[in-house]
């Protein structure tokens with residue numbers, strides 16, 4: 001995303017360039033700041049709608065099922081009429097609407113969630129694009145379950161690793177005569193250097209084994 005400097009030396013992303021902030025003199029009140037921010041955010045939100053439809057950002061919601069404990073205690077079930085009471089009390093002030101790229105209900109399996117959210121970004125990554133995936137939610141929302149999963153029902157991270165390793169299967173270089181050099185280069189080792197590297201690796205392995213035996217057995 002392009003970044004530009006505006007006249008006031010604020011560093012702003014390009015999507016808020018058209019925000020004209022009112023000129024103010026004297027002390028600025030909290031209400032003024034709120035008004036400015038809400039103007040800016042409405043611009044960001046309308047432009048991010050466009051970027052979402054272009055596929056730059058996807059926000060997926062996963063609703064998890066109630067756990068056994070919650071079912072027993074009914075602790076997470078909103079009491080009857082609570083929503084009505086809430087809407088009366090807040091009169092629309094605190095009720096907010098959110099839009100998601102996709103919504104996955106409690107019945108969604110780990111596999112379905114992976115297929116619906118991660119598969120394409122991992123495919124893009126294999127084609128050389130950068131992708132960032134993260135989970136966000138209150139405690140107990142299901143972030144760890146979604147990311148790591150359980151031994152029997154693995155989450156998106158192990159599924160991603162599986163896809164990545166499968167994709168490089170057969171393309172691994174089995175020789176011992178290349179060494180990573182700087183970030184993306186590698187150097188071809190001479191026979192003497194291969195011997196030297198092998199000796200270093202072997203002594204490191206021996207040392208690790210000794211440490212394990214001494215401290216963990």
Ligand SMILES: Nc1ncnc2c1ncn2[C@@H]1O[C@H](COP(=O)(O)OP(=O)(O)OP(=O)(O)O)[C@@H](O)[C@H]1O
Pocket residue numbers: 063064065067106137138139140141142143144145146
């Ligand atoms: N889709 C799901 N299906 C079945 N059980 C789930 C699902 N998602 C979460 N759970 C269960 O809900 C509980 C809370 O989930 P989890 O530990 O993943 O939450 P969390 O967001 O990582 O919490 P914290 O932020 O406190 O670490 C766990 O018992 C987990 O097994």
